[in-house]
Amino acid sequence: MERTAVRGRLSWLLADVVELIPETPRVKSIRLRVPGWTGHLPGQHVDLRLTAEDGYQAQRSYSIANPPEGENVTITVELVDNGEVSSYVHEELRVGDRIELRGPIGGYFVWEPARGGPLQLVGGGSGLVPLMAMARSLGGAAVPARMLVSARTQEDLIYRQELSRLPTEIPDLRVDYTLTRSQPDGWKGYARRVDRAMLGETTFDSGQNPQIFVCGPTGFVESVATILRELGHPPERIRTERFGPTGG
Amino acid sequence: MTFVSRGFKGRRQVEAAADRVPPGQYVTDDFPVLSAGPTPLILTENWRFTLITEANEELTWNWDEFQQLPHEQVTVDIHCVTKWSKLDTRWEGVSLDTLLAGVKTSARFALAYSHGGYTTNLPLADLTGGKAWVAFNYEGAPLRPEHGGPARLLVPHLYFWKSAKWVQGLRLMDQESPGFWESYGYHIYGDPWKEQRYAGD
Structure with missing residues (x-):
């Protein structure tokens, strides 16, 4: 490292x-x-x-x-x-x-365009915050990037409007969503907790050797990081940050 | 001149806890999980603990051999650099005094190393004298993988990043060598009572 x-x-x-x-x-x-x-x-x-x-x-x-x-x-x-x-x-x-x-x-859970890509971001709830700093830094960097965002409801989804706008400004960025608790009418994203099939469909595969950043509540990070390992990503390419239920 | 945050009153610790909570910490009943990468799954049949001296002599225990060593049960307060403290946590493990008893060393420092590549440095004096354990039970049950199971270092008098999860061994050294977080700007020693969170604190 x-x-x-x-x-x-x-x-x-x-x-x-x-x-x-x-x-x-x-x-x-x-x-x-x-x-x-x-x-x-x-x-x-x-x-x-x-x-x-x-x-x-x-x-x-x-x-x-x-x-x-x-x-x-x-x-x-x-x-x-x-x-x-x-x-x-x-x-x-x-x-x-x-x-x-x-x-x-902190100096481990960090990314900047000079580090290259592909860049894979997976965020749950307010775990989106540090990932958003990375996505916002993409600009015209021409780094292939994907982001999978999980929230309970559409109302709980932070940075909602900016997230929907970012891929139109940054063509190399793709954003996928899942709402785990309830979905608005006409919802086109996923409607369940992040699972193996969803990660397989939305994230870079291990052959593309992405740098992966996962942030969210402990259970979310444990589950996502374990599945990503099972999908063939080396553990040292998966960087995690966990937000416990406490904090204050 | 101390700065005052307008309108901040704060929620003080109850009197009994106040002298047990280091500066800048708050008490939680949860056990938050903080790790830099995925949780490694380690089967006890593959588990080893190795002491490597400064002369490169190695002493290794497998899980069964380790379990034959005298166990100690301790109840300690733990303090994470991310500000939470947890009081009266109950652990069971093997004292580092037991592990180091037969070891000839004049080393002053140790580097704990873990599955997954994590490391942390400590003065050897902080691992001896009844201050540190390799712990495998927490609150009467096997330590869960996300908390460092099958076994983690337990050095409760220092910030909890020093209590390396998934610990594999200790390398004894004449010179201090910064570990993982210590190389990213965290304090080389990490005394919570002196609030040694980051380099230079």
Whole structure:
């Protein structure tokens, strides 16, 4: 596995909240401007830190949703039941507020166009976030890319409009969908949990030797990664990130 | 001057837990799964644990031999660098003191290596003195594959990425050699009480 140089110390930075974008009833994107940001790779994450007046602090990690673009960092936060940080982000945070973060963190679950393709993305629920940073970085890279997106309902599907638009802007990108719980009238995508047949139909086969990134809830990632191995992909080509039910 | 997040009150840990939860951590009842790749399926009949000394001497146990070694049951708190802590987790395994008892070594460091290519580095002193185990049971049942089964390292006083899943062996070394996450910017030692999450912390 390739290695990157160990970086210097990660300092806490004060970010400005520039825009809050509702993605679904339970998911919000927060566009931040981070003076001092040194850049990131698609797939990396940040640590967010909240501090109360008495000094009490809470931290959580969030994947970065945007490709590298100067001092701009966008995160997408799902509201977790009783989530200490996610409930603050959803219910209290406003444009003009400031918030502390540090990053970028992580160097294994990353992809950028220079790494070539084919690029295979498989995302479940809010596990789509780091994969979206990769898809958004495709641009005119001419890298063959496919994305399989799983959500419970159409309403739960984050980045819905942008996802439907992306393949028209990026001809080398194909996006397939499955809605596991309920489907709108006239739904043309899949209507079940991701399984072997679906992965066989929608993903690059092992002969094409894709770089594979799988992100979602633990059960989703365990199942998808196991099937991909059975389909002949070498384990070292399958990079995973799991979102447990906790987080906050 | 400390920054204050406007309107943030926070949900503090209950008093009893407060001194058991390192800074920046929160308590969860779940057992989240974090791994960089697919879960390897390892049958116990193929399982081996190997100690390799700095002189390249090898000591290997198969599953049955390993199970003959004295077991210890421990209840410990675990702390993941992704911020969750889990209190009073119950494990059963073989102490590294037992495994290292017959080994002649003057090495100061160890690199744990796992099925699937994962590695993590630790000072040997952090693996001895009743501080570390190779654990195969969790909460009274065989450790599940996604949590590192059949057996994982258990070093609860360091962040949990040091407790290598699917552990295959330990290489004892004179020099410290960064493991997998340590090479990606995570802290070389990883003490949760000093909040040593990333390089330079």
